Amino acid sequence: MYTVSTKTGEFIPESKSDTSSVFAISYFPNDDRILFRMDDNGNELNHIYVKNATKITDLTPYEGANSSFYGWAKNNESFFFGSNKRDNRFFDIYEMNISTFEPTLIFENLEGYNFNGISNNKKYLALSKTINTSDSDLFIYNFEDKSFTKVNDIQSSNAAADFSVDSEHLYFTTDVDSEFTYLMKYTIETATREKVMEKEWDITSSYFSYNGKYQITSINEDAKTKVFINDTKTGNDIELPTFDNGSVIGVGFSRDETKIRFYVGGSNSPYNLYVYDIETKKAQKLTDVLNKEIDPTHMVDSEVIRFKSFDGVEIPAIYYKPHQATADNKVPALVMVHGGPGGQSGQYYNPLVQYLVNHGYAILAVNNRGSSGYGKTFFQMDDLNHGDKDLKDCIGGKNWLADQEIIDAESIGIMGGSYGGYMTMAALTFTPDEFDVGVNLFGVTNWLRTLKSIPPYWEAFREALYKELGDPYSEDSIRLREISPLFHAESISKPLIVLQGTMDPRVLKVESDEIVAAAKKNNVPVEYVLFEDEGHGFIKKENQITAYGNILKFLDTYLKKTEIPVKQ
């Protein structure tokens, strides 16, 4: 626990907190109590806690269960949450009365629906059902007659955006007859649909402020989020201030719809929090997050580049060019691969990227085929083809780097986390001569084991993942074995660093243990950095310092070769 002086802003630790990771959820609607969530060092089993002036209480003390906040009721007397305490595969929906803190089960989830929203009048639920990693059906559940109504009529990617404030309509995104998702409005009474908003890129979210005065819509414009705030009375978008050092993201409204909080930052600047008054048009900066010792002009801005892969498919990528780099001072480089399958590297602040670029490494974050954000055809291009064409796209990225006159073509590595860690290991085993080093952050190395050990609460999604990657209990297992780096580890011939959290429920520690042991047999330099109090992603600052510091040291030794590597 900490207190901070209201005079000086100084932080004063009152007591050491435990080692878990705490995330804010919300203030209570009518008082200063706080909701937050916390898991056990990254095990992804979150509980919801309330903190009042004197104490902290676990509101979901269900051992082994995962609970998620689903939002406040319109009347401010309760909130909704999901928990898999009844059946560890599926999340039931509960309503928590905030005077008594007694939860009531309001929807027993017997068939693996995903919660998508609840209407203000508490009459309807929006529920989706995963069909595959691209497509989901969308349903409205009526609490009064217990009926389910399917909102979409053909198989497509559907997700609820928001109910209208009067509970008469459901806004949802779909991609029927389109590469990109657009916004539809469904009228519940008449079961009719109409298209209400379409952009040139995916509409990723759209929701209303508390009384519906504003509709806030986000799109994913070439790996950058762009936010529109529409005044629903006039139909015009309101203008937000512009900033030299970044753009506005992460918009949230006050309940009375007079104030907005947002963040300003970018790929070369960490995000600062602002409060904006809509009437006076005044923005107030609340944080100054960049360390005073760092000159902001030393940070490196990203740019989007596109290259043709081996078969002519155009691959987008995010490029960071170090300030040190010139044709006379060529720099080493890294291809970076995002998680997934189906994630996307975006143009946002990433401390590891900026740290490495600051130390003279160019980085190309490749959005290989199968990435999100570039249309559904591109998204599906890696299905049942992982570790093959998507890997060739990463090699295409390496070739693009090698063609740059400021890059040392003999010093190009590959780095990635999770699925990107898999790609890193796939590169080092299946194409051992392409990259000079590998940085594997908790990457999958044995698909058979990983796909068989998915936590039970991912049940609603597990089959979709099997459809995309392969079913480890079927004949697909032959292919899954073929594309698993662990069974081909004898090919690893380049220096490797592996970083792993012991608590990771998705990529188990054994995946990293075994690839490290196998690579060591080849007499190549292998470093292994393990964090006992981290899961799928390193959250704690001291661990991030250790992780990123070790990555740079490894790269300086084996890629930049500033020190003579110690012979193993």
Add this chain to the structure above:
Amino acid sequence: MRKFIYFVLPLLLIACNNEPKEDGKTVKNLKEYSINQFMDNESVNGGSFSSDKSKLLVTSNRTGGLQYVHCFNKNRRIYSRI
């Protein structure tokens, strides 16, 4: 498009940015910073208004190891934390 991405690092800020490019600006006295200096950049996320709008509840890694919850009032003083 709401997709489940299973083998992925959790992103705290699901948002990106758009910014002007530097116009051939040269960087003066470029320094290479230590990891401790880099990680001294604070990471702030979320932002729930209190009922009287005088405060915002956010998650931050300001003081080091852990993610903390703290609150900003209008005068950018931080006065309560977990």
